[in-house]
Amino acid sequence: MRYPAEHKQETRERIVRAASRQFRGRGEEGVAIADLMQQLHLTHGGFYRHFKNKEDLFGEGITQALEEGAEGMLRVARNNPGSELKALIERYLSPEHLVRVAEGCPVAALAADIARHPQAVRMRFQRAIEKSMRPIAAFVPGATDKERRNNLTILFSGMAGALNMARAVADEDRRQEILSAARDFYIRAFCT
Amino acid sequence: MRYPAEHKQETRERIVRAASRQFRGRGEEGVAIADLMQQLHLTHGGFYRHFKNKEDLFGEGITQALEEGAEGMLRVARNNPGSELKALIERYLSPEHLVRVAEGCPVAALAADIARHPQAVRMRFQRAIEKSMRPIAAFVPGATDKERRNNLTILFSGMAGALNMARAVADEDRRQEILSAARDFYIRAFCT
DNA sequence: TGTACATCAGTGAACGCGCGTTCACTGATGTAC
DNA sequence: TGTACATCAGTGAACGCGCGTTCACTGATGTAC
Numbered sequence: 001m002r003y004p005a006e007h008k009q010e011t012r013e014r015i016v017r018a019a020s021r022q023f024r025g026r027g028e029e030g031v032a033i034a035d036l037m038q039q040l041h042l043t044h045g046g047f048y049r050h051f052k053n054k055e056d057l058f059g060e061g062i063t064q065a066l067e068e069g070a071e072g073m074l075r076v077a078r079n080n081p082g083s084e085l086k087a088l089i090e091r092y093l094s095p096e097h098l099v100r101v102a103e104g105c106p107v108a109a110l111a112a113d114i115a116r117h118p119q120a121v122r123m124r125f126q127r128a129i130e131k132s133m134r135p136i137a138a139f140v141p142g143a144t145d146k147e148r149r150n151n152l153t154i155l156f157s158g159m160a161g162a163l164n165m166a167r168a169v170a171d172e173d174r175r176q177e178i179l180s181a182a183r184d185f186y187i188r189a190f191c192t
Numbered sequence: 193m194r195y196p197a198e199h200k201q202e203t204r205e206r207i208v209r210a211a212s213r214q215f216r217g218r219g220e221e222g223v224a225i226a227d228l229m230q231q232l233h234l235t236h237g238g239f240y241r242h243f244k245n246k247e248d249l250f251g252e253g254i255t256q257a258l259e260e261g262a263e264g265m266l267r268v269a270r271n272n273p274g275s276e277l278k279a280l281i282e283r284y285l286s287p288e289h290l291v292r293v294a295e296g297c298p299v300a301a302l303a304a305d306i307a308r309h310p311q312a313v314r315m316r317f318q319r320a321i322e323k324s325m326r327p328i329a330a331f332v333p334g335a336t337d338k339e340r341r342n343n344l345t346i347l348f349s350g351m352a353g354a355l356n357m358a359r360a361v362a363d364e365d366r367r368q369e370i371l372s373a374a375r376d377f378y379i380r381a382f383c384t
Numbered sequence: 385t386g387t388a389c390a391t392c393a394g395t396g397a398a399c400g401c402g403c404g405t406t407c408a409c410t411g412a413t414g415t416a417c
Numbered sequence: 418t419g420t421a422c423a424t425c426a427g428t429g430a431a432c433g434c435g436c437g438t439t440c441a442c443t444g445a446t447g448t449a450c
Contacts, residue, residue, distance in 0.1 A: 003425085027304070032404085044428095045427070048404095048406080049426055113304070114360040115356060126360075126363060164349065165348075170315040181343075185346045225438090227436095236437085237397090238393060
């Protein structure tokens with residue numbers, strides 16, 4: 001059956017959104033296309049009307065997650081005028097973000113996965129993350145644009161590492177201890 | 193055929209060592225047991241004389257990698273008396289470590305994977321990493337033991353995050369830029 | 385000392401399952417005439 | 418205005434492959450007697 005004009009675009013976006021969550025939550029190999037499509041009340045055959053293959057969707061999912069994440073960050077910044085960066089750090093290293101892997105930062109959840117992919121996927125990741133970081137860099141200390149972007153990269157990757165360490169550890173107290181130690185450290189290092 | 197007394201133990205260790213590299217290089221799902229065994233000139237059937245299942249081997253591989261990594265770190269520290277921590281940071285964030293994923297830090301390569309595993313695997317990881325970090329904590333600033341261990345956790349997870357970011361990015365210049373910015377930052381932050 | 389039997393690391397065929405991808409088909413709507 | 422045909426998002430069976438795991442078997446060495 002034929003569908004209205006924007007129908008295809010809408011379906012595509014629904015797939016990307018769901019995929020972006022599943023990839024973060026389960027890793028690339030943990031996501032099955034038939035499952036994903038079924039969750040959207042579609043069948044797996046239609047998938048290839050929208051994407052070349054699974055890797056293509058992976059790239060889209062990362063981009064989507066980075067855009068979503070940057071939006072959330074900017075919202076937090078707007079809600080905390082004068083202490084934007086502190087609020088961003090506290091949010092990134094919060095107990096909620098620790099637990100909500102699928103809705104959380106794709107860098108923490110997927111950077112190691114991405115690193116195993118060929119150049120093309122990594123190029124796409126690089127472009128997406130640099131675009132997402134640009135507006136946030138304004139809140140980071142540094143004399144030049146370049147300095148601010150580098151500082152944001154350090155801060156961001158460092159927080160992603162701390163979040164991953166906390167997620168990988170079993171004991172709940174230790175998880176929270178890692179998060180709170182990292183919060184203190186990064187706030188002291190970047191917010192003055 | 194029957195083998196000499198320590199033969200089984202030696203085979204087991206060969207498997208764990210090879211697995212620990214492959215897991216880091218390809219991720220857990222990227223490793224096939226038949227491949228792994230064949231690389232050691234064995235067949236896949238014998239695997240289950242040594243391990244309960246693949247997840248069991250994964251736990252062993254991580255532990256092995258952490259021990260190996262800690263040894264390497266201590267060696268670097270011994271070779272750089274007076275500037276131990278600086279040498280450790282420079283080594284961790286070196287262009288060699290960027291490229292040698294399979295021989296490198298298991299936290300960078302596998303933390304996100306570990307985070308997706310059940311409690312039992314994460315408990316094993318936690319115990320192994322805490323044991324590996326204890327002797328290295330001596331080189332980290334801090335008034336108390338606990339403070340030093342927390343500082344090491346921040347430093348270590350932060351560097352792992354930076355390494356992963358550099359690995360996930362495509363452009364070679366950008367990769368090196370991330371590494372060198374992180375080196376400068378962590379040296380300034382922790383090597384007074 | 386020699387013989388019969390037990391042991392068990394390793395072998396390789398087989399099983400079963402999940403999953404990425406392909407493909408012939410459907411059928412409602414758009415287009416050509 | 419009506420009719421014939423084209424389009425194409427979505428369907429679901431089928432294919433093929435990889436891979437974790439099981440299992441009956443092998444055969445050299447150790448042990449019991």
